[in-house]
Amino acid sequence: MATRKEVAERAGVSEATVSRVLNNVGPIREETKRRVLEASKALGYYPSALARSFVRRKSGNLGVVLPYVPKVNVFSTYYFAEVLSGIGEAVREYGYDLLLMFRSPQESMDFAGLFKSQKVDACIILGSRDVSEERAALRILQEEGHPYCLINQHFEGESFSEIDAEHKQGSLEAIRHLIALGAKRIAFLNGTLDFSNSVDRLEGYRKALAEAGLPFDPQLMLEGNYSRKSGYAAASRVYAMLDSLDAIFVANDRMAIGLMQGLRELGVQTDDFPAIVGYDDSDAARLTDPPLTSVHVPFYEMGKRAAKRLLAQGTDGSDDEGAPREMLGTRLVVRKSSRLRET
Amino acid sequence: MATRKEVAERAGVSEATVSRVLNNVGPIREETKRRVLEASKALGYYPSALARSFVRRKSGNLGVVLPYVPKVNVFSTYYFAEVLSGIGEAVREYGYDLLLMFRSPQESMDFAGLFKSQKVDACIILGSRDVSEERAALRILQEEGHPYCLINQHFEGESFSEIDAEHKQGSLEAIRHLIALGAKRIAFLNGTLDFSNSVDRLEGYRKALAEAGLPFDPQLMLEGNYSRKSGYAAASRVYAMLDSLDAIFVANDRMAIGLMQGLRELGVQTDDFPAIVGYDDSDAARLTDPPLTSVHVPFYEMGKRAAKRLLAQGTDGSDDEGAPREMLGTRLVVRKSSRLRET
Numbered sequence: 001m002a003t004r005k006e007v008a009e010r011a012g013v014s015e016a017t018v019s020r021v022l023n024n025v026g027p028i029r030e031e032t033k034r035r036v037l038e039a040s041k042a043l044g045y046y047p048s049a050l051a052r053s054f055v056r057r058k059s060g061n062l063g064v065v066l067p068y069v070p071k072v073n074v075f076s077t078y079y080f081a082e083v084l085s086g087i088g089e090a091v092r093e094y095g096y097d098l099l100l101m102f103r104s105p106q107e108s109m110d111f112a113g114l115f116k117s118q119k120v121d122a123c124i125i126l127g128s129r130d131v132s133e134e135r136a137a138l139r140i141l142q143e144e145g146h147p148y149c150l151i152n153q154h155f156e157g158e159s160f161s162e163i164d165a166e167h168k169q170g171s172l173e174a175i176r177h178l179i180a181l182g183a184k185r186i187a188f189l190n191g192t193l194d195f196s197n198s199v200d201r202l203e204g205y206r207k208a209l210a211e212a213g214l215p216f217d218p219q220l221m222l223e224g225n226y227s228r229k230s231g232y233a234a235a236s237r238v239y240a241m242l243d244s245l246d247a248i249f250v251a252n253d254r255m256a257i258g259l260m261q262g263l264r265e266l267g268v269q270t271d272d273f274p275a276i277v278g279y280d281d282s283d284a285a286r287l288t289d290p291p292l293t294s295v296h297v298p299f300y301e302m303g304k305r306a307a308k309r310l311l312a313q314g315t316d317g318s319d320d321e322g323a324p325r326e327m328l329g330t331r332l333v334v335r336k337s338s339r340l341r342e343t
Numbered sequence: 344m345a346t347r348k349e350v351a352e353r354a355g356v357s358e359a360t361v362s363r364v365l366n367n368v369g370p371i372r373e374e375t376k377r378r379v380l381e382a383s384k385a386l387g388y389y390p391s392a393l394a395r396s397f398v399r400r401k402s403g404n405l406g407v408v409l410p411y412v413p414k415v416n417v418f419s420t421y422y423f424a425e426v427l428s429g430i431g432e433a434v435r436e437y438g439y440d441l442l443l444m445f446r447s448p449q450e451s452m453d454f455a456g457l458f459k460s461q462k463v464d465a466c467i468i469l470g471s472r473d474v475s476e477e478r479a480a481l482r483i484l485q486e487e488g489h490p491y492c493l494i495n496q497h498f499e500g501e502s503f504s505e506i507d508a509e510h511k512q513g514s515l516e517a518i519r520h521l522i523a524l525g526a527k528r529i530a531f532l533n534g535t536l537d538f539s540n541s542v543d544r545l546e547g548y549r550k551a552l553a554e555a556g557l558p559f560d561p562q563l564m565l566e567g568n569y570s571r572k573s574g575y576a577a578a579s580r581v582y583a584m585l586d587s588l589d590a591i592f593v594a595n596d597r598m599a600i601g602l603m604q605g606l607r608e609l610g611v612q613t614d615d616f617p618a619i620v621g622y623d624d625s626d627a628a629r630l631t632d633p634p635l636t637s638v639h640v641p642f643y644e645m646g647k648r649a650a651k652r653l654l655a656q657g658t659d660g661s662d663d664e665g666a667p668r669e670m671l672g673t674r675l676v677v678r679k680s681s682r683l684r685e686t
Contacts, residue, residue, distance in 0.1 A: 041453055068431065068435050075418050082418070084418045091445070097442050098442070099440050099442050100441040101441075102434070102441075119403075257630075300416065
């Protein structure tokens with residue numbers, strides 16, 4: 001087999017550059033990369049990823065832990081699709097590959113073990129929930145100093161590495177918008193409170209009511225699990241209180257779409273819908289009838305930031321530390337669904 | 344550090360079973376897996392993935408090569424999202440992780456090198472195009488006997504491992520449907536012909552016309568690149584021939600949605616649209632106004648089959664060979680968009 005030196009000579013670069021290219025330690029100019037790869041290929045020089053990794057203790061992989069739910073197409077879910085696309089942009093830039101690892105939503109995971117067994121150089125955790133086993137596993141990750149980042153989940157009282165969004169503010173603006181239109185009785189279909197974004201939304205909702213001097217009515221609280229199906233299932237409860245309801249705030253667009261389908265099947269005409277505000281501002285929000293007012297969350301940007309925080313650490317030495325929790329902004333996008341019924 | 348023997352004793356299983364669990368050589372009963380993982384964790388036994396791999400020459404990763412286009416959220420594209428979800432189900436079942444590798448659409452790739460450098464145990468290639476460099480790289484993969492599979496792309500004259508769909512038949516049925524409604528002048532917005540599915544669709548389109556004794560008119564052929572934007576761009580050409588057009592067949596739903604948006608912006612009312620048939624039967628097809636008639640393609644199933652073909656080979660010894668090219672069925676789903684205008 002050819003040597004690294006021969007590859008370097010053929011490509012007209014230093015041996016160090018050959019290593020950088022073949023070890024995926026980026027960023028490296030595309031033209032340089034191309035020359036090295038061509039030389040390496042022409043000479044049949046293939047340093048084993050494993051052999052290289054043994055020396056450098058680097059896998060070249062950014063790990064992403066994802067929840068796996070049978071029959072739910074995780075990649076077809078707007079949130080995951082956007083976050084992964086953002087992560088994808090960053091791994092592409094830094095020359096890493098993306099290792100996806102699935103777990104059941106309730107399954108605890110030995111995150112630190114992923115590093116010990118050298119599957120990944122850094123790890124992003126999606127769909128994390130605030131349960132005690134998860135906290136314990138994350139604390140070990142933190143204490144042992146492995147590069148990791150949580151997305152869209154906050155653990156109160158810890159200083160975990162997190163990229164989060166301003167869900168409290170987003171919800172506050174959604175409810176203020178409905179109140180400004182004249183809504184007084186505003187139902188809230190939220191997700192479970194082991195997701196911090198559900199907690200944030202509830203706080204925003206309550207704050208907006210309090211500002212306007214409106215009472216908080218537990219009767220108006222509904223719970224789903226962020227699936228379209230759970231929104232659909234909530235339709236019957238919404239239907240039962242339809243006459244007394246001005247509006248409903250729904251914690252993601254999927255549930256809002258399910259709710260609209262359910263209401264329609266119960267015979268409610270579009271004109272008789274309560275004002276509806278969704279959350280996420282997914283592609284689907286533009287396509288529904290009526291188009292859905294929704295809170296925009298920069299999921300793509302969140303994925304990209306999380307990945308860059310980790311990969312920039314590993315390669316260019318710039319320890320992008322700062323605050324462990326970074327919050328990106330949300331904003332309300334008003335469409336037709338948030339009109340009040342004519343009475 | 345603890346030994347494998349100690350882990351086996353604590354878990355009440357054989358040492359071989361410990362290895363099988365920790366090496367992700369599945370399928371293994373969940374309960375057994377759980378016991379071994381708990382014992383391994385309790386005793387702090389972490390065999391290095393790299394050390395293990397050196398012995399077994401196994402990475403535990405199924406690789407997926409994906410096209411990377413800046414600003415296009417690959418995971419938000421229905422086709423990729425569904426295929427990856429199907430692959431995800433299979434890797435979860437077999438205890439593998441999913442290694443995603445991005446490349447630019449025009450970038451040639453040394454697929455065989457992925458195996459030589461032991462990044463992956465098997466590899467699925469998405470978004471492959473019929474260009475000479477790609478053929479050459481795939482031939483090497485084939486000749487060297489690496490486990491790989493192409494999805495949704497056929498290379499005429501080769502015997503590559505492929506999971507494909509009946510695109511010719513799907514298109515035939517779409518055009519037959521339009522002809523049965525009374526359409527005579529049917530435009531076709533297709534993708535580029537370096538994708539075999541574009542070629543298949545064209546064949547189905549021509550066959551249906553020939554059956555009905557209708558002429559093939561090159562003036563009615565339009566080309567896009569499967570993006571929403573290219574469908575939007577085609578609207579002006581469709582607009583120019585609107586009066587003489589009965590219907591248009593569009594090679595994916597994204598382009599069809601772009602086309603509808605474009606026509607609307609040119610002032611065409613929904614009632615004045617030609618009959619439209621899309622392709623893919625994506626989630627969005629149900630949400631457009633009017634809902635889009637479309638050809639259903641079992642992308643999820645295609646991903647799952649491809650992954651199972653590869654992983655079943657690797658683990659249970661059942662060399663799931665059969666024909667190198669497997670074709671899954673497509674079917675037309677009729678919705679309101681394929682109505683002819685009233686004249």
